[in-house]
Amino acid sequence: MRRVLPFLGSEFPPVSREQAYFEIIPAPMEVSVSYGRGAAGGPAAILAASQQLDPLEEGSCPGAVGIYTGMTVSCRGSAAAILKRIEGRVFEAIRGRRVPVVLGGEHTVTLGAIRALHRAGQRLGILQLDAHADLRDCYEGNPYSHACVMRRAVEETGVPLMQLGVRTVCEEEVAFRRERAIGHRDAAVLERFPGYWWRPLPVDFPEALYLTVDVDGLDPSVIPATGTPVPGGLRWSEALALLWALSAGRRVIGFDVVELAPRRGDRVSDFAAARLVYSLMRLCLRTKRDFEIEVRVGKWYS
Ligand SMILES: [Mn+2]
Structure with a gap:
C-alpha cells in the first residue's frame, strides 16, 4: 500500500478517517484487461486531476463534509486476493x-464493494452505467474478467440491477438478463x-443504491481514455441527469x-x-438526510 495525493487536497485541509463522510479507496486492479491497457493508472490520474477541481459543484460544496483518501489497495496477486482486500476496505468504510x-x-x-455491502447486511440495488453489460459467465477463461463482473455480483448476492447506456451485448448476456429479470435502459x-x-425505478427496487460507473458508459468523446471505447454513449449532462432522476427519493x-x-497528454479524460467523482458526491449528499447503514459487526472478519 502506498500514499497517494488526497482527492481535492488542493482545496480542503486533510480530515481524519473518523471525521470524513466519504472514503476514497484507490484500487488500481488490472488483471483481465482484454483490449486497451492502462486501467491500473486510473486512480492516480483521477486523484491528480482532482487537484484542479473547484470546491463548488453546481452551487454546493460536497467536499465540506470531509473526504478522506485511503491508501492504495495492493493489487498484487490473484483476482481473488485483490477482491478480498477491496472487500475488506469497503467493509471498514461502511x-x-x-x-x-x-x-x-x-x-x-465492483465485486469487492458489493460483497462488502452484502456482508454488512445492507439491502441494496445497483445502478450500472456502462457501454457493456458485463454479464458474461466467463471471458478469455477468466470468471473474474471485467466482462463478467455484474454477473458474478448478481449470482453471488442476488442484488437487483439496473443497467444504463449499454450498447453492446452478446446472446449469453441477453439470456441472463431475461433469466434474472435484470432491468436495462x-x-x-x-x-x-x-x-x-425519466421513468422512475420499479417500486420494488431497493431504496439504498450503489452506483457503478464504467467511464465507457459515457460517449468516447467525453472520456476517450478507456480500454474498450464504444461509440453512441451518453453525453456528460445526460448521464448525470439520468443518475439524478433515477436516484430521486x-x-x-x-x-x-x-x-x-x-x-x-490527454487531460480531458482524467x-x-x-x-x-465529485458530481456523484454531490448526488450522494442530496440524499444525506437519513444516511444510515446497518452493519452486522459480528460478521466482520480480519
Ligand atoms: Mn464495465
Whole structure:
C-alpha cells in the first residue's frame, strides 16, 4: 500500500478517517484487461486531476463534509486476493459510517464493494452505467474478467440491477438478463425515447443504491481514455441527469468510477473522471438526510 495525493487536497485541509463522510479507496486492479491497457493508472490520474477541481459543484460544496483518501489497495496477486482486500476496505468504510468511493482499475473491483455491502447486511440495488453489460459467465477463461463482473455480483448476492447506456451485448448476456429479470435502459432506447429516462425505478427496487460507473458508459468523446471505447454513449449532462432522476427519493450509499486508462497528454479524460467523482458526491449528499447503514459487526472478519 502506498500514499497517494488526497482527492481535492488542493482545496480542503486533510480530515481524519473518523471525521470524513466519504472514503476514497484507490484500487488500481488490472488483471483481465482484454483490449486497451492502462486501467491500473486510473486512480492516480483521477486523484491528480482532482487537484484542479473547484470546491463548488453546481452551487454546493460536497467536499465540506470531509473526504478522506485511503491508501492504495495492493493489487498484487490473484483476482481473488485483490477482491478480498477491496472487500475488506469497503467493509471498514461502511462500518465506520463513511460512504465508500472506489476508484478503479478494471471493473472487477465492483465485486469487492458489493460483497462488502452484502456482508454488512445492507439491502441494496445497483445502478450500472456502462457501454457493456458485463454479464458474461466467463471471458478469455477468466470468471473474474471485467466482462463478467455484474454477473458474478448478481449470482453471488442476488442484488437487483439496473443497467444504463449499454450498447453492446452478446446472446449469453441477453439470456441472463431475461433469466434474472435484470432491468436495462440501453443507449439505443434512450436515444430514441428520451422520455423513457425519466421513468422512475420499479417500486420494488431497493431504496439504498450503489452506483457503478464504467467511464465507457459515457460517449468516447467525453472520456476517450478507456480500454474498450464504444461509440453512441451518453453525453456528460445526460448521464448525470439520468443518475439524478433515477436516484430521486432514494439513498446512494456508495459508488465507484472505473476503467479510466489514462494516456499521456490527454487531460480531458482524467479531469472528466475526477469531476464525475465529485458530481456523484454531490448526488450522494442530496440524499444525506437519513444516511444510515446497518452493519452486522459480528460478521466482520480480519
Ligand atoms: Mn464495465
